[in-house]
Amino acid sequence: MASNPKEISNEDVAIELEAWLDAHWDSEKRCEKGKDKLDTKSWLTTLLEAGYAVPTWSSDWYGRDYNTKQARIIENILKSRNVIGRSQDRFNLGAVTVYRMGSPELKQELLPKMLTGAFSCLLYSEPNAGSDLAGVRTKAEYVPGKDGGEYVVTGQKIWTSNANEATYGMLIARTDWDVSKHSGITFFIFPMKQDGVDIRPINQITGESEFNEIFINEARIPARYIVGELNGGWKVLQTALAYERLIMGEGATERQGKDKSKVHPLVGLARRHEKLNDPVLRQKIAQAVAYRHLNALNMRRAKAEIIENGSSSLMSLGKLAMSRVQHGEARVAGEILGPAGLFDGEAFPDSADMNFDSAKSYMHSIGGGSDQIQRNIISERILGLPREMEVDRNMPFRDVKSG
Amino acid sequence: MTTISAEERIAMRDSFARLLEQRADEEALRKAIDTDAGYDPALWQEMADMGILSLLVDPEYGGIGGDAILLEMLMEEAGSRLLCSPFISTAVVASSLTGASTNDDMKSQILSKIVAGQLTIAIAMTGEKGLWTTAGVDVTARQNGDSWQLDGNASFVMHAETAGRILVIANVDNEIRAFLVAPDAPGVALSTLKTNDPTLRLSQITLSGAVGQLLEGVNGVAVDHAMNLARIALAGEQAGGVKRIFDITIDYLQTRYQFGRQIGSYQAMKHMAADMLVEVESATSAARHAAEAFAKGSDEAQTLVNLAGFACADAYRDVTAQAIQMHGGIAYTWEHPAHLYWRRARTGLWLFGSSDHHRDQYLTQLEAA
Numbered sequence: 001m002a003s004n005p006k007e008i009s010n011e012d013v014a015i016e017l018e019a020w021l022d023a024h025w026d027s028e029k030r031c032e033k034g035k036d037k038l039d040t041k042s043w044l045t046t047l048l049e050a051g052y053a054v055p056t057w058s059s060d061w062y063g064r065d066y067n068t069k070q071a072r073i074i075e076n077i078l079k080s081r082n083v084i085g086r087s088q089d090r091f092n093l094g095a096v097t098v099y100r101m102g103s104p105e106l107k108q109e110l111l112p113k114m115l116t117g118a119f120s121c122l123l124y125s126e127p128n129a130g131s132d133l134a135g136v137r138t139k140a141e142y143v144p145g146k147d148g149g150e151y152v153v154t155g156q157k158i159w160t161s162n163a164n165e166a167t168y169g170m171l172i173a174r175t176d177w178d179v180s181k182h183s184g185i186t187f188f189i190f191p192m193k194q195d196g197v198d199i200r201p202i203n204q205i206t207g208e209s210e211f212n213e214i215f216i217n218e219a220r221i222p223a224r225y226i227v228g229e230l231n232g233g234w235k236v237l238q239t240a241l242a243y244e245r246l247i248m249g250e251g252a253t254e255r256q257g258k259d260k261s262k263v264h265p266l267v268g269l270a271r272r273h274e275k276l277n278d279p280v281l282r283q284k285i286a287q288a289v290a291y292r293h294l295n296a297l298n299m300r301r302a303k304a305e306i307i308e309n310g311s312s313s314l315m316s317l318g319k320l321a322m323s324r325v326q327h328g329e330a331r332v333a334g335e336i337l338g339p340a341g342l343f344d345g346e347a348f349p350d351s352a353d354m355n356f357d358s359a360k361s362y363m364h365s366i367g368g369g370s371d372q373i374q375r376n377i378i379s380e381r382i383l384g385l386p387r388e389m390e391v392d393r394n395m396p397f398r399d400v401k402s403g
Numbered sequence: 404m405t406t407i408s409a410e411e412r413i414a415m416r417d418s419f420a421r422l423l424e425q426r427a428d429e430e431a432l433r434k435a436i437d438t439d440a441g442y443d444p445a446l447w448q449e450m451a452d453m454g455i456l457s458l459l460v461d462p463e464y465g466g467i468g469g470d471a472i473l474l475e476m477l478m479e480e481a482g483s484r485l486l487c488s489p490f491i492s493t494a495v496v497a498s499s500l501t502g503a504s505t506n507d508d509m510k511s512q513i514l515s516k517i518v519a520g521q522l523t524i525a526i527a528m529t530g531e532k533g534l535w536t537t538a539g540v541d542v543t544a545r546q547n548g549d550s551w552q553l554d555g556n557a558s559f560v561m562h563a564e565t566a567g568r569i570l571v572i573a574n575v576d577n578e579i580r581a582f583l584v585a586p587d588a589p590g591v592a593l594s595t596l597k598t599n600d601p602t603l604r605l606s607q608i609t610l611s612g613a614v615g616q617l618l619e620g621v622n623g624v625a626v627d628h629a630m631n632l633a634r635i636a637l638a639g640e641q642a643g644g645v646k647r648i649f650d651i652t653i654d655y656l657q658t659r660y661q662f663g664r665q666i667g668s669y670q671a672m673k674h675m676a677a678d679m680l681v682e683v684e685s686a687t688s689a690a691r692h693a694a695e696a697f698a699k700g701s702d703e704a705q706t707l708v709n710l711a712g713f714a715c716a717d718a719y720r721d722v723t724a725q726a727i728q729m730h731g732g733i734a735y736t737w738e739h740p741a742h743l744y745w746r747r748a749r750t751g752l753w754l755f756g757s758s759d760h761h762r763d764q765y766l767t768q769l770e771a772a
Contacts, residue, residue: 267769276770283759286713286766294714297688314684321681372670378680379673383653386668 013070017077020050027081044085044116052078053115054089057099061107062115063089069307091247094120094168097240098189101228109224110168110189118167122244123157123190123214124237128402131373133172134181134234135392135402138216140173140188148223151175151188153196157214159367163199164212166192170240171221172233177398179231184397187233187240189225196220205359244368245319264289266329269350270336281336288325288332295321313382320374323365330357407469415469416476419455422446427484429740432602435487440565441604442487451520456494459632461502464514471635475694478639479687483647485740485747487602489523489562495636497524497570499629500581505620513583516567525566527557527584527608528630535559535630535755537572537579537623542610544573544582544617551582551617553590553610559754563593563606571608571615572626579623582615589613600746631708634755635697638690638711641719641751648744649683652676652726672729679722686718706768712761719748 008016024033024046031038032046047053048062055071057063066074071089078086088095095114098107114120129135138155153173160169169190176184196219201209228236266285270276298314298321305312333354334341343351365371379385392400426446435443450456458474460466474495481490494517501513516522530541542555553573563569569584569591584591590613596605653676656667666672693711696704723745727734734741752758 263772264769267766271770279763282766283762286762286769289769290710290714290762290765293710294685294689297692298684301684301688301691317681317684320677321685372674375674375677376670378677379667383673383676383680385653385656385673385676386665388668388670388673 008066008070010070010073013066013073014077017052017074020052021077021081021083024050025081025083027083030082030084038084040084041117047083047085048112048115053085054092054095054099056089061099062111067307068303072303088115092119093122093240093243093247094170094189096243097170097187097227097236100239101187101236102189103224106189106224106227114168119162119165120168120170120189121160121163121166121192123160123169123171125159126156127158131370133237134185135400136172136174136185137402138171138173139177140171140175140186140221142175142223150223151221153188153190153216153219153221155216157216158202158211160199160212160214161210163192163214168192169214172237174397175233176231178396180394181392181397181400182234184231185233185237186230187227187236188221189227190219190221191225194219205362206356241369245374246315264292266332266336269333272350273336273340275336281332284332284335288328291321291328292325295325316374316378316382319364319368320371320378323361323371323374326357326361326364330354330361333357407467407473412469412473412476415454415467415473416480418453419450419477420480422449422453423480423484423486427486432485432487432743436601441562441602442489442565447488447523448520450488450490451518456490456520457498457514457518458494459498459502460514460518464502464511465518466498466514470698471632471694472691472698474632474636475639475642475690478636479643479646479690482640482643482645485602485644485743489525489566491633491636492526492561492566493517493523496526496629496633499632500570500618500621500625503621503625503628504618506618509616509618513568522567523562523565524568524570524583525560525563525586525606527560527563527569527571528626529559530556531558531607533559533753534760537626540572540574540579542571542573544571544575544580544615546575551615553582553584553613553615556607556609558596558605558607560606560608562604563608564595564604569608570618571610573615579626581618581621581626583618584610584613584615598750600750602743602747603750630755631697631705634708634712635690635694637751637755638686638693638708638715641715641748642687642690644744644747645683645686645715645719645722648723648726648741649679651740652679652729655730666729675725675729679725682718682722686715689714706765706772709761709765709768712756713758713765716748716751716758716761719744719751723748 026033029036032043044053051059051062051064052074054062055064055066055074056068059065075087092114095111098110098114102110124133126136126138128137138153138157140151140153143150143152155173169192171188171190172185173188174184175186196217198215200213200215202211202213203209204211266288270281270285275281295318299318302312302314305314337351337354340348341351341354344355345352376388380387426449431443435441454467455477457466458469458477462468498514498517501510504510513522527542529535529539532539542553542557544551544553553571557571560569563586566586569586571582571584573580573582586593590611592609594607596607598605656672656676657665659666689711693707696707723741727741727745730739730741733739
């Protein structure tokens with residue numbers, strides 16, 4: 001595994017990885033050296049054992065004890081060589097959650113699987129628990145038995161992407177109905193491939209079906225698959241959600257700025273439709289592009305602050321800022337197209353894209369915590385303003401109204 | 404070429420912040436506003452002693468050889484206090500243009516006076532259209548034997564009434580040149596323009612055959628460079644100001660009670676505050692990245708200066724406007740500082756190029772990218 005963790009210089013991090021890749025990875029064929037095609041599981045295992053899948057993690061747990069800056073160096077090199085399985089300490093939500101909050105036994109059992117292709121979907125939201133996530137009504141009941149017994153789960157989850165491909169689900173379920181809503185929730189790693197799990201696709205306003213509804217009927221979870229404490233799931237969830245928002249705020253900034261030669265799509269669209277000289281549209285295009293640019297600059301500052309101080313409150317602004325970017329760009333695209341925006345389909349690709357993006361923007365402003373919830377979080381956790389009053393906060397969950 | 408280190412920049416910013424805390428609080432600000440000069444000459448002298456005025460001057464000429472990054476940092480401090488002074492005219496634009504001159508005697512004479520705090524210089528750049536680009540120059544100069552004579556109008560000239568010299572940008576056969584003019588010279592007529600922002604002093608200058616001293620070697624490129632520095636300074640000032648008025652507002656949301664609750668506990672207020680924070684941080688990012696790109700001579704510098712030119716101005720306008728709304732009646736009084744920030748913010752919407760102008764230029768930069 002890692003040699004001399006922590007004391008290694010940034011230059012040596014790069015040199016060491018380049019040498020390792022030269023020996024193990026074929027950038028041309030995009031597979032392991034000496035093989036003809038990619039064996040995903042085998043490659044991910046090789047990457048994991050070398051400590052390059054999760055470089056910021058402890059060397060006791062597949063990592064290299066690297067700092068954020070060193071991890072970015074690794075990420076950039078792996079990206080430039082088309083290596084799959086990189087930066088799982090940032091993007092593999094299930095593994096990050098287990099690593100941060102799971103018991104040593106759970107980490108031992110699940111991390112090797114989760115980091116070599118057995119990834120996780122999210123089982124948080126329910127039809128009656130969206131923004132008010134602590135109102136979940138999926139129940140998990142303990143049944144004694146061997147290996148510490150198991151939980152029997154019944155309920156309905158919604159807005160799960162990649163449910164069919166996932167091996168595990170990150171599940172929150174109610175384990176105590178007689179305490180207040182936040183105090184009776186437990187966080188589980190839920191085995192998806194079992195009877196009692198019925199996955200049905202949702203038809204979305206974009207025409208896509210990325211998300212699913214999950215109907216769970218007396219499905220089983222080993223009791224040792226609890227993350228954190230029994231009835232302590234709300235705390236675990238907060239950490240897991242923070243990671244998710246971080247990825248959402250950051251991921252969407254990458255269109256502009258990095259590749260300077262690439263003209264922003266709105267400029268290209270206006271040029272194609274001969275609207276680049278319209279002074280009113282120029283103002284709107286520039287403003288839309290600027291919002292994306294400004295968020296990228298905020299994120300650049302946030303990363304510098306994280307490297308300097310270990311954290312940055314700027315990160316929390318990204319998701320809210322990106323909602324305005326997504327909706328705004330789609331709106332301006334519509335204004336560039338004019339009445340041609342009425343058309344759709346393959347014969348009208350610009351119109352079809354614009355109409356698709358207009359609908360898709362809601363995924364950003366609703367999914368992963370709506371803009372309104374984000375504003376609560378920013379005002380309470382960053383600005384320190386008082387919490388909103390919640391009438392159901394301190395009553396037994398059994399008595400809470402739902403609908 | 405700058406030799407100043409990151410530590411030196413921070414040390415300088417911190418001393419400047421302490422100076423302003425002691426000498427430029429709200430009481431001092433209101434006192435300065437009520438004077439004819441519109442600024443505190445004693446504080447100006449202390450800024451000179453601290454090296455603030457020599458920020459952009461080469462060490463060879465007694466300056467500290469700072470860069471746009473340091474300039475932006477200092478302006479955040481100045482902006483948070485709504486500092487009134489001829490700083491941008493004298494220590495940014497005039498310093499930069501004089502520094503670009505090839506006449507070494509004149510250069511060293513002028514810069515040494517600026518550095519010592521003995522000379523303030525007003526910038527006569529734009530005509531009545533207020534464009535602040537070389538295309539907006541409305542003064543022409545012609546050579547008459549050994550001397551130059553200037554004719555035309557310059558408006559929006561800051562702190563001209565107290566300036567020791569006026570630096571006039573003029574056209575000479577479709578080329579941009581710069582001249583120093585004595586405000587009391589024959590052919591120079593100066594009239595004060597009443598402003599909405601009491602922290603701002605503006606005049607109009609009419610030149611009728613006034614004699615000007617050519618600042619040799621200064622051309623359109625040097626003027627564009629100096630104006631970009633002025634825009635970075637203004638963006639920094641706006642970033643500092645918007646942060647301060649935002650902090651004042653958040654503090655008020657925590658301490659003001661209505662219906663038995665802190666008003667900051669209402670979502671109507673919290674959601675406004677969250678949106679405002681995005682604006683505040685975006686303005687800060689825009690100003691700092693523009694300064695950094697400019698200091699490093701990056702290809703993106705002009706794009707980022709234009710971005711900061713509208714993003715900081717618009718954020719300042721929007722946040723100050725919301726700040727008054729969120730304070731309610733108390734901020735509708737002259738005694739409350741919110742309107743002073745709001746007025747300064749509105750000044751920034753037009754000064755050194757309007758937001759719309761910068762947005763258009765930003766897009767022009769992106770088209771070329």
